[in-house]
Amino acid sequence: MHRIVEANFLPPPVAQGKKKSRILIIDNNSGFTYAAKIALERTGRYSVWEENEAVLAHQTAQEIKPDLILLEIAMAETDGGEVAERIESDPALQGTPIVFLTALVTKAEAKSGLRIQGHPFLAKPISTPELIAGIERNLPAHARS
Numbered sequence: 641m642h643r644i645v646e647a648n649f650l651p652p653p654v655a656q657g658k659k660k661s662r663i664l665i666i667d668n669n670s671g672f673t674y675a676a677k678i679a680l681e682r683t684g685r686y687s688v689w690e691e692n693e694a695v696l697a698h699q700t701a702q703e704i705k706p707d708l709i710l711l712e713i714a715m716a717e718t719d720g721g722e723v724a725e726r727i728e729s730d731p732a733l734q735g736t737p738i739v740f741l742t743a744l745v746t747k748a749e750a751k752s753g754l755r756i757q758g759h760p761f762l763a764k765p766i767s768t769p770e771l772i773a774g775i776e777r778n779l780p781a782h783a784r785s
Contacts, residue, residue, distance in 0.1 A: 660687045661783045663775065664704050666697045666723060667712035667741060672764075676710070679768045686775070694718045698726040701733055707783035708775060713742040713761075721757055737778045741766070 663686050665673045673690035680686045691700040694715040701709060709727065713720040720740055727733050740761035762774045776784070 660685060661708065661775075661779055662686075662704060662706045663688045663708050663710065664691065664701055664706040665689070665710045666691045666694065666700075666715075666720070667710070668692050668694065668715045668717075669712070676771060680771070680775075683772065694720075694723055697723045698730065701727050701736070702730065705732070706736060708779050709736060709738045710762075710771075710775070711738050711740055713740050713744060724757060724759065735780075737780060739774055739778050 663680060665676055665688060667673050667690075670690070670692045673692060677688040677690055680688045689700065689704050689706070691697050694717045697711075711720045711723060715723075720742075724738050724740075727736065727738065738759050740757075740759050741764055742761055743764040760774070760778055762770065766774075
C-alpha cells in the first residue's frame with residue numbers, strides 16, 4: 641500500500657492586496673538566484689530581484705530599495721564584504737538587513753549564531769524552507785506581511 645504524504649513547509653500565502661516583502665539576491669551564480677527567486681515568489685509573500693554582477697549590486701539596491709538583501713560572500717569580481725560595505729555606507733540603504741550566503745561554512749556553524757562582519761549568514765547549499773526561515777528571522781517588522 642502506497643501513501644502520499646504532503647509536506648506543507650512553506651508559510652501561508654499573503655492575502656491579496658497585502659504588501660510583499662522586497663528581497664534582493666546578489667550572487668554571481670545566476671542558476672541559484674533564478675531558482676531562489678522562483679521558490680520565494682511561489683510563496684506569494686515576496687517580490688524578488690536578482691543581481692548577478694557584484695559591481696552593479698549597490699546600484700541595483702539603490703533602485704529597488706529592498707526590505708532585505710541576500711548576499712553571496714564569494715564572488716568573482718569582488719567579495720560580498722565589499723558590496724555590503726558600499727550598501728551600508730549609503731544613507732538611503734542604511735539599516736537594510738543583509739544576510740550573507742556562503743558555502744564556506746557548515747550548516748552547524750551557521751546555526752551557532754556566529755556572524756560575518758556583524759551580519760547573519762546562511763550556509764549553502766540551502767533548502768527553500770531554510771531560506772524562508774532565514775529571511776523571516778531577519779526581515780524588519782515593518783516589512784513583514
